[in-house]
Structures are given as structure tokens and as C-alpha cells.
Amino acid sequence: MYNIFNKVNSFKDIKSLDYNELDLLSMEIRKFLIENISKTGGHLASNLGVVELTLSLYRVFDLDYDKVIWDVSHQAYVHKILTGRKDKFPTLRQHQGLSGFLKRSESKYDFFEAGHSSTSISAGIGMARARDINKEKFNVVSIIGDGALSGGMAFEALNDVGFRKTKMIIILNDNEMSISKNVGSMSNILNDLRVNPNYNKIKRKVKSSIGKIPHVGKKISDSIVNVKSAVKQVVLPDMIFEDMGLHYFGPIDGHNIKHLEEILEDAKKLDGPVLIHVITKKGKGYKPAENNPDKFHGIGKFDVVTGETLKKTSPTYSAAVGDALIDIAKEDEKVVAITAAMPKGTGLGEFSTKFEDRFFDVGIAEQHATTMAAGMASEGLKPFFAVYSTFLQRAFDQILHDICLQNLPVVLGIDRAGIVGDDGETHQGVFDISYLTQIPNITVIAPKKIGEMNKILRWAFNHNGPVAIRYPRGGDYDRINEIDDIDVIKEGKWEIIKEGTDVAIISNGKLISKVLEAWEILKKNGINASVINGIFIKPIDNMLLDELKDKFKVIVTIEDNVLRGGFGESVLSYLNKTDSNSKILNLGFPDEFIEHGNVEILYEKYNLHGQGIVDSIERVLR
Numbered sequence: 001m002y003n004i005f006n007k008v009n010s011f012k013d014i015k016s017l018d019y020n021e022l023d024l025l026s027m028e029i030r031k032f033l034i035e036n037i038s039k040t041g042g043h044l045a046s047n048l049g050v051v052e053l054t055l056s057l058y059r060v061f062d063l064d065y066d067k068v069i070w071d072v073s074h075q076a077y078v079h080k081i082l083t084g085r086k087d088k089f090p091t092l093r094q095h096q097g098l099s100g101f102l103k104r105s106e107s108k109y110d111f112f113e114a115g116h117s118s119t120s121i122s123a124g125i126g127m128a129r130a131r132d133i134n135k136e137k138f139n140v141v142s143i144i145g146d147g148a149l150s151g152g153m154a155f156e157a158l159n160d161v162g163f164r165k166t167k168m169i170i171i172l173n174d175n176e177m178s179i180s181k182n183v184g185s186m187s188n189i190l191n192d193l194r195v196n197p198n199y200n201k202i203k204r205k206v207k208s209s210i211g212k213i214p215h216v217g218k219k220i221s222d223s224i225v226n227v228k229s230a231v232k233q234v235v236l237p238d239m240i241f242e243d244m245g246l247h248y249f250g251p252i253d254g255h256n257i258k259h260l261e262e263i264l265e266d267a268k269k270l271d272g273p274v275l276i277h278v279i280t281k282k283g284k285g286y287k288p289a290e291n292n293p294d295k296f297h298g299i300g301k302f303d304v305v306t307g308e309t310l311k312k313t314s315p316t317y318s319a320a321v322g323d324a325l326i327d328i329a330k331e332d333e334k335v336v337a338i339t340a341a342m343p344k345g346t347g348l349g350e351f352s353t354k355f356e357d358r359f360f361d362v363g364i365a366e367q368h369a370t371t372m373a374a375g376m377a378s379e380g381l382k383p384f385f386a387v388y389s390t391f392l393q394r395a396f397d398q399i400l401h402d403i404c405l406q407n408l409p410v411v412l413g414i415d416r417a418g419i420v421g422d423d424g425e426t427h428q429g430v431f432d433i434s435y436l437t438q439i440p441n442i443t444v445i446a447p448k449k450i451g452e453m454n455k456i457l458r459w460a461f462n463h464n465g466p467v468a469i470r471y472p473r474g475g476d477y478d479r480i481n482e483i484d485d486i487d488v489i490k491e492g493k494w495e496i497i498k499e500g501t502d503v504a505i506i507s508n509g510k511l512i513s514k515v516l517e518a519w520e521i522l523k524k525n526g527i528n529a530s531v532i533n534g535i536f537i538k539p540i541d542n543m544l545l546d547e548l549k550d551k552f553k554v555i556v557t558i559e560d561n562v563l564r565g566g567f568g569e570s571v572l573s574y575l576n577k578t579d580s581n582s583k584i585l586n587l588g589f590p591d592e593f594i595e596h597g598n599v600e601i602l603y604e605k606y607n608l609h610g611q612g613i614v615d616s617i618e619r620v621l622r
């Protein structure tokens with residue numbers, strides 16, 4: 001089935017191949033990726049786009065010596081194949097299987113881990129400077145996408161590397177796509193560069209003809225500069241990378257291995273930072289992905305022939321947020337929506353077309369989005385920033401310093417709160433309760449079911465101060481439909497779902513379903529539990545806690561967050577200040593990073609499934 005691919009297990013095996021064999025290998029790698037990812041799910045389109053780029057890099061550079069850093073690292077599957085992990089590919093993103101991202105524990109060739117974007121240039125600069133101080137000689141190559149280049153850290157790193165002239169190579173992998181269409185003025189500049197490839201040709205001609213003039217004097221060299229800038233003025237209004245102090249090569253066809261290799265060899269010889277602008281096609285070689293790169297950016301299992309996803313779609317929290325927001329925005333023209341490059345993932349797709357002027361995709365710029373929201377709120381707008389819990393970690397200071405310090409009414413829609421599953425450590429949303437609740441002025445709230453989203457969002461927009469609404473990836477468990485939506489939302493007031501006598505269980509969000517599962521088992525075991533929806537994670541319901549402590553010997557908190565600084569600790573800390581004699585049991589995630597794997601497997605592993613909750617409670621009651 002595979003001719004060349006079967007013989008390739010390592011980057012060492014590709015060095016001796018000729019260009020025809022490399023073309024065949026590229027096709028076979030694509031076939032392998034499509035077949036495997038159709039069964040496991042994963043980041044298909046980005047990987048299909050970097051096949052030739054990865055092969056070229058690994059022929060020119062020596063991974064036993066040189067360092068290659070992949071930004072985000074969702075596009076590093078070909079790297080995994082070429083670094084001895086081909087056979088493990090069917091386990092991709094499965095619990096205990098290969099990670100979907102780079103992992104230093106997986107391979108000595110995974111030089112730097114990522115999952116969040118725009119870190120590769122900074123990491124590369126760090127390695128290059130360590131190399132220089134340690135008097136070593138290896139090459140450093142950072143590969144960053146055009147989407148990731150919209151992130152502030154990437155600009156900070158370019159600003160630094162161009163100034164200090166650190167020797168390294170930056171490959172800008174430009175496929176005109178972030179997850180959705182790339183946005184921003186840098187994206188426009190890249191487009192200019194793409195459609196004006198003449199600039200480099202003319203520059204090379206000018207340089208080579210001047211190189212032929214013997215003993216170039218100051219006058220002539222001045223005129224070179226003038227010619228260069230004249231060329232720039234005519235061909236391009238601004239050559240941003242060269243002006244920042246980097247050598248620029250491009251645009252280069254990222255699917256032409258021979259040409260890529262020539263450029264990489266040239267770049268290797270140069271001192272100082274080099275940026276190679278490579279043009280690739282996201283989804284290359286698989287029509288459904290080429291035609292629909294955002295759908296195939298990160299996809300679940302799919303049918304290879306039709307490209308259709310196999311899992312039936314069911315209502316999600318993100319979609320409910322999008323619908324509710326449209327509803328509210330129709331009534332209130334002050335409502336605006338913001339995303340940091342995740343319009344579809346956060347459910348804002350329809351909003352973006354219905355309210356074009358009131359929708360802002362700022363690129364992968366969570367910090368900017370947060371402070372911009374604060375600015376909008378200071379002028380009377382009602383901003384809603386929908387953002388994944390894990391990516392909002394970037395904007396901690398902006399939430400604190402720009403929103404909360406000024407008590408500005410920004411609504412943060414914290415999507416993917418709690419564990420997300422297959423993406424693993426870098427993406428689990430298990431820190432937001434801890435990082436948010438320590439900030440004064442903010443209110444943190446969580447719906448227990450999708451149906452409550454509209455009501456909660458309306459409450460948040462009417463609240464005079466910052467509000468964070470946390471909700472999970474995906475949708476509800478069926479069990480939650482056994483209970484009603486919350487009736488009235490009152491700040492700091494919890495909802496009693498079941499009245500019991502033996503133990504009080506307080507939880508919030510999606511985990512309420514798991515608590516209901518536990519409640520049923522406990523009942524069968526003769527234990528009568530109260531179940532409380534701690535819908536307000538901050539402020540907590542002190543009055544109800546006062547009643548619970550007098551009534552129950554055991555109070556249990558359960559959260560989809562790390563225990564440190566979490567909901568349970570807030571409850572514990574309050575009860576510690578009272579005369580409570582109740583025993584408090586806090587359930588949640590321990591002080592460690594939560595690996596990748598199916599969400600249900602992970603809940604079970606950490607005893608947050610029905611039986612796990614029961615076991616923990618029975619242990620304490622005994």
C-alpha cells in the first residue's frame with residue numbers, strides 16, 4: 001500500500017531520497033494522515049499543509065544537533081512521523097496514547113512544548129542566546145503560522161531579535177488561515193508580499209550587480225540603500241521584516257522541496273535573524289480539507305470519502321451563547337461581541353454576519369481583546385468577550401488591571417471551562433476559577449444546563465461590574481433534563497436541587513449531572529443527600545452555608561477545576577471562620593497537569609464520575 005513510507009521511520013531515512021521519491025513520500029504521508037485522523041480525530045488541515053516543509057527542513061537540518069520549534073505544535077504530526085512515532089499514530093489524542101502536541105516526555109526531538117500560540121520565536125531566541133553564551137554552534141529554527149503571528153508575543157519577539165541580531169531562522173508558514181480566515185493588518189501585509197514577489201527578485205538583482213563593482217565606496221553603498229528603498233517604495237509600501245532588522249526571503253512555494261532546500265541552505269549561512277516567508281495550502285491534497293480548511297483544522301472522526309464528520313451534532317453551550325447573544329443584541333444596540341481568533345469555536349459565527357459592525361475578531365490576541373473590552377465598557381458599550389478558559393490565562397493582568405480594578409461591566413464568556421479532553425494539558429480549562437475568584441469585584445457564575453444560558457447572559461449584562469460566565473466544551477448530559485432551569489437568579493444565591501438529611505453536596509456547571517448520578521447511587525445505598533447548585537462561584541452563598549453547617553455533619557464540594565484556589569477552598573475558608581463542626585470534603589483536580597484523553601475517562605480517573613463521588617463520600621461518612 002505504501003512504497004516509500006514503509007521504509008521511513010526517521011528523519012535520517014529521508015536524507016538519501018531523490019525528489020521523485022520525496023514527492024511520492026509526501027503523497028503517502030498525506031494518505032497516512034487522512035486515514036489515521038479519520039479514525040482518531042485531530043488537526044488534519046494544518047498538517048496536510050506542512051508535509052513538504054517538514055521534509056525539506058529535516059533534510060537540511062540535523063535534529064541530533066539543530067533545534068526546531070513548532071508554534072502551537074498542532075501541525076507537528078509529520079514531525080512525529082519522522083521522529084519514530086509512526087507506529088503509535090493510531091493512539092493519537094487517545095488516553096495514554098500520543099499527544100496531539102509536542103511533548104518533551106514523548107521524544108528527545110520535541111525541543112519545546114506548546115499548545116498555546118505565538119511562543120515559538122521567543123523560545124527560539126532563548127535557545128539561540130543560550131547557544132551563544134554556551135559557545136555552541138547549532139541552528140535554531142522556529143516555525144510560526146500566519147495566524148500565530150497575529151499574537152502579541154510574536155511581535156515582541158521579532159522586535160527583540162531584529163534589534164539584537166540573534167542568529168536564528170524563522171519560518172513563517174503562511175496559508176492565509178488562522179482557524180478561520182486570518183485577520184489583521186499584518187495579514188494584509190503578508191498578502192501584499194504574496195502578490196508582489198518581484199520585490200525580492202529586484203532586490204537580488206540590485207545586490208548582485210553591485211556586488212560585481214570592485215571596491216564599493218561609501219558613496220555607492222549609500223546609493224545601494226537608496227536603490228533598495230526606492231525599490232521598496234515602488235514595489236511595496238513597506239518591507240516590515242527588513243525594516244525590523246531581519247533578513248527576509250520570500251514568498252517561497254512551500255510545496256516545492258527542492259526550492260525550499262536551496263533557500264534553507266542559504267539562510268543557514270547568514271548571520272543574524274532570517275525570516276523565510278513560505279506559502280502553503282491548508283488541507284493540501286485532500287479536497288474536503290482544501291475546500292473547508294476551518295472545518296478540518298481540528299476535526300473529530302470523519303468519513304474519508306465524503307469528508308462528513310461521524311458524530312451527530314447536538315446542542316452545545318457555545319452555540320447557545322451565540323443564539324442568546326443575538327437575541328439580546330437585537331434588543332440592545334450597545335451589546336458587542338469579541339473573539340480572539342475563535343469565531344466558530346465560541347459560537348459567534350452567526351453573530352459575526354448578523355452584526356458585522358458590532359463583532360470584533362482581533363486575531364490571537366487575548367490580552368488586547370480583554371483591555372479593548374474594558375475600553376469599550378468605559379464608554380458605555382456592553383462587551384462580551386467569548387474566549388476559551390485556557391487561552392484567557394494569558395490575560396490575567398488585563399482582567400485584573402484593566403477590567404476589575406475599574407469595576408468595568410465586561411462580560412467574559414469562558415468557554416471550554418473544565419476539562420476539554422483530547423487536547424490535554426495545554427487546553428484543560430481547570431484554572432479559571434482559581435485565577436478569577438482571587439480578583440476583587442468580579443462575579444463568577446456557571447449555568448448547570450444549556451437552557452439557562454439566555455437568562456444568565458441577560459443577568460450578566462444587567463450587572464454593574466465584571467462578570468465571568470464559565471461553561472464547558474460540548475453540551476449537556478441527558479440526566480440534567482430531569483431537573484428544571486433555575487427560576488430566579490439573585491447575586492450570590494445558590495439553588496437547592498434536592499433536599500436531604502445525611503450529606504450536603506454543592507457543585508456547579510456540568511458536574512451537577514455527575515452529582516445527580518451520585519445522588520441516585522447514594523439513595524440506593526441508604527444515604528439521603530442534599531444537592532445544591534452553587535451557581536455563583538463568586539460570591540458564594542454565605543447565608544445558605546450557615547444553614548448547611550448547622551444541619552449537616554459532612555459538606556462536600558465538587559468542581560471541574562483544580563482544588564488549589566478553587567470553589568471548594570472558598571467554601572472551606574468561609575466555614576473555617578464560623579463555628580462549623582462539619583467535615584468538609586473538597587473534590588476536584590489535584591495539583592498537577594491533567595493529561596489528554598476522553599473526558600469520561602478523565603472524570604473516572606479523578607473520581608469525579610457518579611461512582612467516584614459516591615466512594616469519596618461514603619469513605620468520609622464511614
Ligand SMILES: Cc1ncc(C[n+]2csc(CCOP(=O)(O)OP(=O)(O)O)c2C)c(N)n1
Pocket residue numbers: 046072074075115116117144145146147148149173175177178179282297340341342364366391394
Ligand atoms: C493563545 C491561543 N489562542 C488561541 C489558540 C487556538 N488556535 C490554535 S491554532 C490557531 C490558529 C493558528 O493559525 P496558524 O498559526 O496560521 O496555523 P495553521 O493552523 O494555519 O497552520 C488558533 C487560533 C491557541 N492555540 N492559543
Ligand SMILES: CC(=O)[C@@H](O)[C@H](O)COP(=O)(O)O
Pocket residue numbers: 072074115179297298345416420423473
Ligand atoms: C490547536 C488549538 O488550540 C485549537 O485548534 C483547539 O484544538 C480547538 O479546540 P476545540 O476543538 O475545543 O475548538
Ligand SMILES: [Mg+2]
Pocket residue numbers: 145146147148173174175176177178
Ligand atoms: Mg495559518
